[in-house]
Amino acid sequence: SAVISQKPSRDICQRGTSLTIQCQVDSQVTMMFWYRQQPGQSLTLIATANQGSEATYESGFVIDKFPISRPNLTFSTLTVSNMSPEDSSIYLCSVDLGPGASEAFFGQGTRLTVV
Amino acid sequence: AQKVTQAQTEISVVEKEDVTLDCVYETRDTTYYLFWYKQPPSGELVFLIRRNSFDEQNEISGRYSWNFQKSTSSFNFTITASQVVDSAVYFCALRNSWGKLQFGAGTQVVVTP
Numbered sequence: 427s428a429v430i431s432q433k434p435s436r437d438i439c440q441r442g443t444s445l446t447i448q449c450q451v452d453s454q455v456t457m458m459f460w461y462r463q464q465p466g467q468s469l470t471l472i473a474t475a476n477q478g479s480e481a482t483y484e485s486g487f488v489i490d491k492f493p494i495s496r497p498n499l500t501f502s503t504l505t506v507s508n509m510s511p512e513d514s515s516i517y518l519c520s521v522d523l524g525p526g527a528s529e530a531f532f533g534q535g536t537r538l539t540v541v
Numbered sequence: 542a543q544k545v546t547q548a549q550t551e552i553s554v555v556e557k558e559d560v561t562l563d564c565v566y567e568t569r570d571t572t573y574y575l576f577w578y579k580q581p582p583s584g585e586l587v588f589l590i591r592r593n594s595f596d597e598q599n600e601i602s603g604r605y606s607w608n609f610q611k612s613t614s615s616f617n618f619t620i621t622a623s624q625v626v627d628s629a630v631y632f633c634a635l636r637n638s639w640g641k642l643q644f645g646a647g648t649q650v651v652v653t654p
């Protein structure tokens with residue numbers, strides 16, 4: 427199993443500013459993912475955070491807007507840059523321990539409101 | 542491309558009634574994994590069940606049961622004797638070989654006393 431600590435749990439930010447969300451895992455994992463959940467919507471994958479290389483972004487998401495760092499196998503950050511009210515969402519960090527794992531593990535989420 | 546469809550937007554039941562949530566998926570992978578997650582109003586995702594594509598045995602776990610039918614690409618989930626605490630959004634998700642999850646739109650379950 428994996429325990430994920432995600433910070434901050436919530437924040438209210440001014441438009442035009444940036445917020446960095448941290449994700450700490452209690453064990454080394456290869457696969458880390460960042461998801462976004464807009465209000466009343468489902469979860470959408472933003473990117474795969476790769477250790478030692480650039481993140482792999484899904485269609486509709488770009489590095490300039492959502493830069494991701496993955497300095498080691500237990501930690502990752504997601505930055506939401508130049509925020510607008512449309513960025514108000516829950517952002518979730520997730521890890522996958524491979525096909526043999528019973529589940530994909532999620533952090534508690536960061537509830538972001540942009541005003 | 543993978544796709545997960547949860548056609549039911551909201552289901553309202555009275556306590557003790559059974560609730561069945563539908564999930565239909567599309568994938569070209571021969572090996573894949575299906576999940577059900579619960580998201581209560583507090584926002585965290587709670588893992589409920591997982592099923593591998595190569596195991597079609599249906600099981601019951603407490604008040605939860607699931608019906609996985611590969612022939613119809615369906616992975617339905619049932620809550621027996623619902624309780625108010627079951628009120629939440631339920632997501633069906635499909636894991637591909639790279640570990641990425643494709644989520645359905647979610648079904649809001651409302652259980653009233």
